Amino acid sequence: MNRLLPVALVCLAACALPSYAQSPKNSKARAAAAVDNSYGQRAEALRWADTLAQQQGIDAAWLRQQLGQAQKLEQVRRLMTPSTGPKKTTARSWAVYRSRFIDPVRVQAGKRFWQENAAALERAEQTYGVPPEIIVGIIGVETIYGRNMGNFRVLDALATLAFDYPANHPRLAERVAYFQGELAQFLTTAWSARQDPTQALGSFAGAMGLGQFMPSSLARFGVDFDGDGKVDLYNSTVDAIGSVANYFRGHGWQPGMAVQYGVAFNPNGTDMATLLAPDIKPSFTADQMLQLGAIPLDGGMRHQGPLALVELLNGEDAPTYVIGTQNFYAITRYNMSSYYAMAVHDLGQEVAAAVQEASLDSAPQAPRAAAASAP
């Protein structure tokens, strides 16, 4: 759930070097070099900590001590820096994006995850109205079912983005405020739960656990779904499943509603400019879509509620179009990208098909003789 470009999300798996697995030979030199990068040396960071301590009733000395252990990470700044170079030679492609997330390894891992957690997935659907394929799609796209949960200390990542966010970002003040809020939540939670904030590892944006929750989402939507008294999104797949479902419920998921429909275009004319203007925000009824020249398929004409025409580019080739519902939009509240939402949907569908196939293979043969002898 990092609110980043999907490109950055993909980069996470490939680029996140395990910075805590340095050889012993280098670690001493690195530790010495790292001293100057501590936020304990930064007056504005310590002032920020004192204000937070006062606001939240946290011990100020403890808070200063924790911030004193936070290190500025240049790698985090690099990963967060918007590209200013010449335009990429490869145009955006849904086909390429999809192939990164929907592959046999991820589908097989998803099948095992679904089978091992079938009871929790069923209970999550009963409790929150979010079906298994969406939860399985999210956890698969985010971390390949826990394989890539990130190797950055969350404390370091959040402190770096809170106090040293790359200055060339067009919405710098907003981003700084966001990450200072996340750091404040992270430290407040650690203080309340008597946890050591230096222990948690996550993405370069500070996202944690199987579903990559930011600290504010963890505080607001984290669920102790296995009932052991704590919310653990790293080691408890059951907690992660309940928490992802609860996050969706809190972001407008409508139980029983489709995510998307296919679309055909009226050969006599389609008002693409009007249809695409609201982007992924559902804004048209099925009848309005029809009048504008986009024909909802797969039962989409009977859909109640607003719809959006979603355009997914394919480089030089023709774009892919689908009609997104409020539930398609709900998936983009996890990560603001239609490509991301479509990948979550498609991975969920592929895994569901693999689970279905496996259950048919292992099902006992129907008692044919009994059927034959029936009157």
Ligand SMILES: [Ca+2]
């Ligand atoms: Ca738990």
